[in-house]
Amino acid sequence: MNLSDFNELDFSEIGDWPTVAKAIAVLLIFASVVGGGYWFFTKDEILQLEDFKKKEPGLKATFEAKQAKAANLESYEKQMEEMKLSFGTMLRQLPSKTEVADLLVDISQTGLSSGLEFEFFKPSSELPADFYAELPIQIRVIGNYHQFGEFVSKVAALPRIVTLHNFAIENQDKESGKLAMDITAKTYRYFAEDETTAATRN
Numbered sequence: 001m002n003l004s005d006f007n008e009l010d011f012s013e014i015g016d017w018p019t020v021a022k023a024i025a026v027l028l029i030f031a032s033v034v035g036g037g038y039w040f041f042t043k044d045e046i047l048q049l050e051d052f053k054k055k056e057p058g059l060k061a062t063f064e065a066k067q068a069k070a071a072n073l074e075s076y077e078k079q080m081e082e083m084k085l086s087f088g089t090m091l092r093q094l095p096s097k098t099e100v101a102d103l104l105v106d107i108s109q110t111g112l113s114s115g116l117e118f119e120f121f122k123p124s125s126e127l128p129a130d131f132y133a134e135l136p137i138q139i140r141v142i143g144n145y146h147q148f149g150e151f152v153s154k155v156a157a158l159p160r161i162v163t164l165h166n167f168a169i170e171n172q173d174k175e176s177g178k179l180a181m182d183i184t185a186k187t188y189r190y191f192a193e194d195e196t197t198a199a200t201r202n
Contacts, residue, residue: 114150
């Protein structure tokens with residue numbers, strides 16, 4: 001059977017075609033079905049598979065990280081409880097609104113008990129932060145290095161948090177050897193729940 005014979009084949013009489021022609025026709029139909037299936041279905045699936053293969057290392061790393069966290073969940077929960085307790089302890093070291101005045105008295109009494117003479121002791125306006133307010137206090141005291149050191153040590157030992165900043169020391173009286181120290185003490189007051197709500201609204 002040659003090529004000219006294919007031109008004489010009638011598609012309405014496929015059953016009468018020679019065996020070779022039928023085989024070729026079946027092969028062509030099979031190739032068309034396979035090619036069409038690949039083009040319309042398999043090609044997209046292969047592309048999607050390649051995309052998944054590219055994402056696999058990142059997804060695997062994410063899974064391993066989450067698995068490690070899950071394995072250490074009990075340890076993390078214990079650490080969280082410890083942090084809450086530590087935070088609660090620190091929060092209790094911040095004076096409430098009613099205790100600030102007493103704390104200011106404690107600071108001034110600490111200076112006097114260290115043998116210092118106050119030239120001025122001036123609390124400034126509160127500076128609000130997230131859940132607390134910062135209260136700066138401008139202080140100028142007269143004394144010597146030993147008394148200054150004792151004062152700083154006693155302030156650090158107070159049960160409430162007080163931090164000291166901006167130290168500046170100069171000669172006050174050369175004959176007596178007295179010095180003047182300017183310092184900014186900062187204490188902190190935690191907001192009550194209603195104050196925190198109001199600050200958030202503002």
